[in-house]
Amino acid sequence: MKTKIIRIALRPVILASLATGVVLACLGAVNASMKAEVKNNMNVLTAQQIVDKIKQHVTCPWQERTVDTFKAGDPNTPVTGVAVTFMATYDVLRRAAQQGCNFIITHEPTFYHGQDDTSRLDPDPVIEAKRKFIKDNNLTIWRFHDHIHRTEPDGIVAGMVELFGWKSFQKQNENLHFELPKSMSLQQFVNGLKQKYDNSVIRVIGYPQMQFTKFGFAAGASGSIMQMKMLQGRDIEVLIAGETQEWETVEYVRDAKDMGRNKALILLGHSISEEAGMKHCSEWLKSFVNEVPIKFIPAGDPFWTP
Numbered sequence: 001m002k003t004k005i006i007r008i009a010l011r012p013v014i015l016a017s018l019a020t021g022v023v024l025a026c027l028g029a030v031n032a033s034m035k036a037e038v039k040n041n042m043n044v045l046t047a048q049q050i051v052d053k054i055k056q057h058v059t060c061p062w063q064e065r066t067v068d069t070f071k072a073g074d075p076n077t078p079v080t081g082v083a084v085t086f087m088a089t090y091d092v093l094r095r096a097a098q099q100g101c102n103f104i105i106t107h108e109p110t111f112y113h114g115q116d117d118t119s120r121l122d123p124d125p126v127i128e129a130k131r132k133f134i135k136d137n138n139l140t141i142w143r144f145h146d147h148i149h150r151t152e153p154d155g156i157v158a159g160m161v162e163l164f165g166w167k168s169f170q171k172q173n174e175n176l177h178f179e180l181p182k183s184m185s186l187q188q189f190v191n192g193l194k195q196k197y198d199n200s201v202i203r204v205i206g207y208p209q210m211q212f213t214k215f216g217f218a219a220g221a222s223g224s225i226m227q228m229k230m231l232q233g234r235d236i237e238v239l240i241a242g243e244t245q246e247w248e249t250v251e252y253v254r255d256a257k258d259m260g261r262n263k264a265l266i267l268l269g270h271s272i273s274e275e276a277g278m279k280h281c282s283e284w285l286k287s288f289v290n291e292v293p294i295k296f297i298p299a300g301d302p303f304w305t306p
Contacts, residue, residue: 051070074140200303241265
């Protein structure tokens with residue numbers, strides 16, 4: 001009888017102990033999960049924090065008046081992945097979203113204006129559709145233009161020099177001036193450039209058989225005055241540029257060649273004259289941003305010929 005009473009008395013104690021153990025185990029698991037979540041959250045960066053890191057790693061002072069600002073989305077959004085591109089086109093944004101990148105770093109404007117000011121176009125169906133896609137996919141866009149050019153070395157030029165294999169030709173202290181070890185024809189040189197691009201539209205002014213050794217590079221829309229000044233002296237015979245006003249640098253070079261001056265102009269197009277620079281930028285970013293994946297997404301050349 002006593003044995004039975006003792007068993008009955010001990011049963012609640014045993015059950016209570018088991019329950020306590022289960023609860024403690026559950027609490028331990030929850031605590032471990034919370035610690036892991038906190039640790040993971042500590043590794044998550046916002047778009048603003050990545051921009052702050054960039055500001056710390058450029059070699060030039062950060063300018064207050066700059067186009068290097070956020071163009072869309074929330075700077076405080078936790079970043080799942082970074083897409084680096086020359087141009088945040090609709091297609092680039094779509095590919096970025098598909099690849100899990102919600103922070104886009106673009107070199108050029110997103111909304112078809114130097115300052116991304118759409119006031120003279122709004123309301124516009126293309127702009128509205130692009131904004132909707134950005135919002136629906138929780139994307140944040142930041143432009144990186146002025147300071148990648150101002151940092152030393154110019155990140156865009158560095159990427160293009162790497163693409164074309166011009167490093168050994170680059171003059172000391174003149175990162176836009178190059179000299180070949182021996183002369184070649186303009187046609188040979190252009191053929192070499194075309195090998196780097198499958199379907200790009202490259203335009204040339206100058207005699208195909210013209211021989212030269214000295215050339216300059218002016219990426220993007222460097223401006224006609226700068227381009228013509230680069231061509232004034234004897235230290236640049238051929239200028240490789242992105243784009244120009246056709247009634248300015250183009251006609252200057254046409255007249256120069258017709259006067260018998262050893263001058264030529266090669267227009268790559270704005271996008272392909274700078275895109276490799278943003279690929280270089282993506283690799284540079286990886287050297288100090290390792291908390292999130294970083295991908296280069298090319299926009300490509302928008303032109304084709306019939």
